[in-house]
Amino acid sequence: MKDEAPQTGLGKGFDIPDPMEIQSLKGHVSDAEWQARVELAATYRFCAMHGWTDLVFTHISARLPDEDGEERFLINPYGVMFDEMTASCLVKIDTEGTICQDTPYFINPAGFTIHSAIHMARMDAGCVIHVHTPYGVAVSVQKDGLRRYTQFSMIVNNDLAYHDYEGIALDLSERERIVQDMGDKNLLMLRNHGTLTVGPNCAIAFLRMYFLENACKTQIFAQSVGSEDKLIEEPPAMADTVGGQAAAAFTPGSGDNLVWPGLMRKLKRTNPGHDH
Secondary structure (H helix, E strand, C coil), X not given: CCCCCCCCCCCCCCCCCCHHHCCCCCCCCCHHHHHHHHHHHHHHHHHHHCCCCCXXXXXXXXXXXXXXXXXXXXXXXXXXXXXXXXXXXXXXXXXXXXXCCCCCCCCCHHHHHHHHHHHHHCCCCCEEEEECCHHHHHHHCCCCCCCXXXXXXXXXXXXXXXXXXXXXXXXXXXXXXXHHHHCCCCEEEECCCEEEEEECCHHHHHHHHHHHHHHHHHHHHHHCCCCHHHCCCCCHXXXXXXXXXXXXXXXXXXXXXXXXXXXXXXXXXXXXXXXX
């Protein structure tokens, strides 16, 4: 079972339009909203490019610019694959997951439980990425969590929090515990479940996920030797040093400007259409 499985309607048949065949919203929404849509759609495709997908069962959300005092967010329509996501098919919702636009798509409100908790508690969370990769899940089940084996892990070690598994994320009361466990950290290991990152924008949230997922992947590879005593784990002080050295990469105007343009060029070459 997936944590974002719909509560009703499963198995009745869905009419999910091809995202490339619906009318473009460009010119029909504000310039700021359109830019947010384009960046979020690109982020979905970047996650697909790196293999961080679980069919249609995880989410990436982005906070929209303020709309007359109302908080609004963008999230994926249920049933659209990450590698075919477009700016126009993304769905605008409020903090309760209620759809706030005319759209041929529907969403899974249960899937927004984790995202809404963080967006509402953290105004710095412009983008929230949550994925279920084999490597991330494999580390999430380990009692010691992420180990300081690699530079990847030491870059994110001190910015990582943990939240214990409570079952499929359908209970809205879990939101306060997620917020409490995450605190002011920007990465979260959801025990027995997956990984999550936040950022002021899509670019930084993605960059954080890149390092977290690679830290998990290399940990599983390193542990394949079968004996912990054959592995070198650096002391906490080294994580302090490396985390400080890498901090600038996650500051707006730094890592996002360095990495994001190249990712966008690659997307244009290999999987165009996110800006429809």
